[in-house]
Amino acid sequence: MFVDTHAHIMAAEFDDDRDAVIQRAVSVGVARIVAVGYDLATSRAAIDLATRYNGVYATVGIHPCHVAQAxxxxxxxxxxLTVDKRVVGVGETGIDLYWDKSTFPLQERAFRWHIELGKKTGLPVIVHDRDAHIEVMTALADAGASEASIVLHCFTGDENxxxxxxxxxxxxxxxxxxxFKKNTIIDVAARLPLDRLLIETDSPYLAPVPYRGKRNEPAHVRHTAEALARVREITVETLGAATSENACRVFQRMS
Ligand SMILES: [Zn+2]
Known part of the structure; x- marks a missing residue:
């Protein structure tokens, strides 16, 4: 029914109730969860979760906010790690100019490295962009990213x-x-070709209404799906089926 294409379920926020969190997701129709790594340790932890839970898959990479510590x-x-069949993507990678601008050159170099790895392995590249729309699009174009499969996660850009x-x-x-009440992102999502749309939670962050401000978890992806279905004037079932199909096409190793 739904695929949460971006969740950090290996984060410490889930240490006390990870089983219950995954169970709740399954019970509301979240058939698959992509556990996204953000450094070496969490990439390994994502693979470990993918081993222990059916329907959980891993990505491996070093987040722009963690490149300086790598x-x-x-x-x-x-x-x-990418040779492991439970690994369905590379990242997350990208550029973050909100938290630390000083590491920009390092971030850019690491981003390029991940794109090359995506091209080499055929795995999709999960891209983080915070306050760096132009830098991200430029780096992708310069690296010839159209030859790779690219996912702009938690999209916050404009229509252009x-x-x-x-x-x-x-x-x-x-x-x-x-x-969220005041957001222009929904207007962008309303008009995009349906076959390019993916849904995600970015758990434990960015919980949707009515959980805004609380810990996010994969089960909540349903609320995002409902908001998108409403604005696109289709049923949540249709939205769920279409975005799940997209996810399986992008994350080819996901079965
Ligand atoms: Zn993330």
Whole structure:
């Protein structure tokens, strides 16, 4: 029914009740969860979760806010992890100019490295963009990212950026932000080609209404799906089926 294409369920926020969280997701029709790594340790932890739970898959990568702490061997280790069949994507990677601008050159270099890894392995690249729309789109174009499969996760750009992304062949992930009262992202999501749309939670962050401000979890992806279905004037079942099909096409190793 639904695929949560971006969840950090290995985060410490879930240490006390991870089983229950995954069970709740299954019970509301979230058949698959993509556990997204953000450094070497959490990439390994994502694979571990994918081993223990049916319907959980992993991605491996080093988040732009963690590149400065990454050790010299971490990148090679991430690359080695991609041979594991439970790994369905590379990332998250990208550029974050909100938390720390000083590491921009490092972030850009790491981002490029992940895109190359995506091209080499055929795995989709999960892209984080915070206050860095132009930098992200430029880096992607410069790296020839159209040859890779690109997911702009938690999309927060405007309509021009969305259409530029669609033209380049990218997919766009939408999360809890589309349920917030004042947001223009929902208007962008309303008009995009349905076959480029993905849904996600970014758990434990960015919980949708009515859970805004609380810990987010994969079961809540349903509220994002409902908001998108409403604005697109289709049923939530149709939205769920279409975005699940997209997810399986993008994350090819997901069965
Ligand atoms: Zn994330």
């Amino acid at each position: 050790g010299p061997g971490d990148f090679e280790a991430i690359e080695e 950026m969305a259409y530029e992304a669609v033209a380049a062949g990218y997919h766009l992930g939408f999360g809890g932000v589309v349920t």
